Amino acid sequence: MAEEFRIVLRNMGKIDPMKIDDYINAGGYKALEKARSMSQMEVIEEIKKSGLRGRGGAGFNTGQKWLFAQRMEAKEKYVVCNADEGEPGTYKDRVIMENDPHSILEGMAICGHAIGAGKGFIYCRGEYPSLAETLKNAITQAKEKGVLGDFDIEVRLGAGAYVCGEETALIESLEGHRGEPRYRPPYPPVSGLWEKPTIVNNVETFANIAPIIEKGSAWFGSIGAANFPGTKVLTLTGDVKNKTFIEVPTDTTVRDVIFKFGQGMARDKKFKAVQIGGTSGGFIPESLLDTPIDFDSMRKAGATLGSGAVFVLDEDRDIVDVVTRIAKFFEHESCGKCAPCREGTMRTRRIMEKINSGRGSKEDVALLERLGRVMAGACLCGLGQAAPTPVITTINNFGIDYNAKLQ
């Protein structure tokens, strides 16, 4: 039986998240103290060597990212925690923040030390107002204790736009503007919040920092897949028996996630597909279930790890109908800034509806494929680039379902 391995959820159930003393008694803020006795470069090297890669979906080497910001000469730099967890089916950040808010603060403060930033923001999903209170309580207590030193953290609530999970749209929103992505380069570590060097990392990424500093990069690097070490918090939804969240090493296979941790298919139906990584993730058929969940293996299989949402469908599910609903989601959440996403998500939804209602043709499927290629290659941000993934992966892996609905 595969087992959970808890790094970011290390304190869950063991401490009272509203009490800083609990966190400190569990060894909290020791890593920050240690980091502050190290030079900026030593901290960054340690994080880099650990192989930690961003847990928000893009999988970029965290230490490398910090290095870009550290190298910049600027009077002000910022550390931003992306807690705008808007990916449908994903609630891992909520679990982390609910149970161990100080682990985020500690990770951010270590980052602040490493890059030379004195100010941090937590951009919290608008639908998580209670979490904002938890975080604010933690910040107040940390300030009272003085553990953060002169590193200041502020909580800001989003207003419900999915696109604000995209780091540059998040920055625009933090600045008080319309939540729209910026073109890149320049990347945020060079020019981010108020055009200052800015590190935007996901909640889960920050929660990994203190343990790495405390236990060392070698320890972390030995866990899970070599090229994407550590653990991943996954949230299981859909037609699995055990709809839950788990934290597992990154070399765990999709099959184990569904059939061991998820305890298999609900109502003992046959497995049909699983979508991993959130709404923009690819749909995987049975034949790919032995793929490990790490970023690179998933990508090789034509899928994504993304946010770590695991959405399981059984044999009774109408996959074309599911994808039609997903297309509607992207149409709704496109910010409207770039032409291929603004128009493309709307056209994708319309064509999907046409096919789903039995009025579609082979040409429509081909048009979806063309739209998919163009959007994936030409859209301004990750939202538009990833929006066609569910469409394209289901056409590729479940083409038979589409054919059955064509005229």
Next chain:
Amino acid sequence: MANVTINGIKITVPDDATILQAAEAAGVKVPTLCYHPDQAIKANCRICVCEVEGLALLQAACSTPVWDGMVVKTNSPAVLEARKTILELILAHHPQDCLNCIRNQNCELQALAEAYQIRENPFEQMTRGLPKDKSTPSLVRDPDKCVLCRRCEYTCSQIQTVNALGMENRSYHAMVVPSLGKDLLESPCIMCGQCIHACPVGAIHENEQIDEFLAAVADPEKIVVTQMAPAVRLAIGEEVGLATGAMDMHVLVGALKQIGFDYVLHTNFTADLTIMEEGNELLKRVKEGGKLPMFTSCSPGWINFCETYYPDLLDHLSTCKSPQQMFGALVKTYWAEKMQVDPAKIYSVSIMPCTAKKFEASRPEMNDSGYRDVDLVLTTRELGRLFRMAGLDFSKVAPGSFDSWMGAYTGAAVIFGATGGVMEAALRTVYEVVTGKTLEDVNFTFARGMEGIKEAEIDLNGLKVKVAIAHGMGNARKLMDQVRAGASPYHFIEIMGCPGGCIGGGGQPITKSNVKREERIKAIYAEDAGLPLRKSHENPEVQQLYREFLHEPLGHKSHELLHTHYTPKNKRYL
């Protein structure tokens, strides 16, 4: 420097060049839509995407910097597929009524559709189905045609700092709308029309009033009289296939007579008159301790801006009406008297480089002649359409002469059309009035050119006058904030609503960049240099006007006909 290969062409460009700039240097045109040379990069239309070796995603040429060794393909199959598909997507959401469109044959989207052979669009045709916004007398917004390039938004908020246009909604419901979703009239719009130049398509344009002109010409009872602003001649050639500045003034007069004007007079006449009134007003304020700095008041977009954003500073504005409105007030009084015609029959048409002039003419206070002073304002673009409709061949149009009493002008009036021109014209006259000496060199070159804010200190026989010039509302705002803070060192400030002054006005031929503005500025100073009279007070017809009618600058008649007052615009939400 970076060595870049574009479609196999090797080229060396500066390190901070973009792919777009590198391609241009290599002689490769990458198509654009949201890109504008005078604006920040937006990278939102994605038409300019290119393939870069080593990168999985296509890169927007406008926003992506080059690196040494970069290999770019601007026309690969993947690029062409993307570009064509994006164009089809935009076009499928854009009305297919090019033939009826005001921008037909002058539309960036139409040109792209032609270049990429968009024939049968696989996407079903849809439009937003929104009504046109005709709330202002100056502009018409046609939101159905908007392609969301956001160039107008940039111009309005960043260059003009008017903030009348912004984004509303998201996804394909996203729209550029006047502030708070209200109509333009309720927004802080100053009607400068700079958004028209920014727009690549026909989503915003002047309120076209050609039919009203044709109806007046067709009415035998009406005496149709025109005045024409100095910036019109320079640019009108662009509308009929001539180079900037190439239209001969007398040929233009001949053409105006051919399209139906009974009398052709010139706004330049009242530009000279403005200098007489405004120059004396300035001297009066300086001598008598009046409100300083004094601002010029010729630009109706600027007046709207001041009334909207700086209502507390309205008493700094010169009380002089603009040349257009001075002309309007005089043509139905002085000129009617001289010509012995019934002013009720006069239909006064002004041809302006300006959209805000349409609004200005409709102001309720602009009827001091006892009638509406200016009946109709046509823009340079509308005049261009009238000429094309009349089928005029400008190589054969017989030259004509301005009609009397309000047709003479000096070079000082001509330069009103460029930023700094009113200042220079005023200084030419004020110098001679104050010093009693002849000004040998009439060229105040500090006042010329596209620099945002220009300033100087002028010594008038010991009287030191500090002056400043701003064009475009973003520049004006800087000077205004200084005044508001009580820190303005100036006595006299010239402000023009549009970048470059009237030559870049919202009614001018579609102006794609500041390069064109500079070309027009050059042409205007060339015209000034070639004229025998270059000081407003030397205008013989203006001298005659004072002798026979007004008697003296700032006198009783002047006050009645040539001066006005301003009203704060109460936009409560600002």
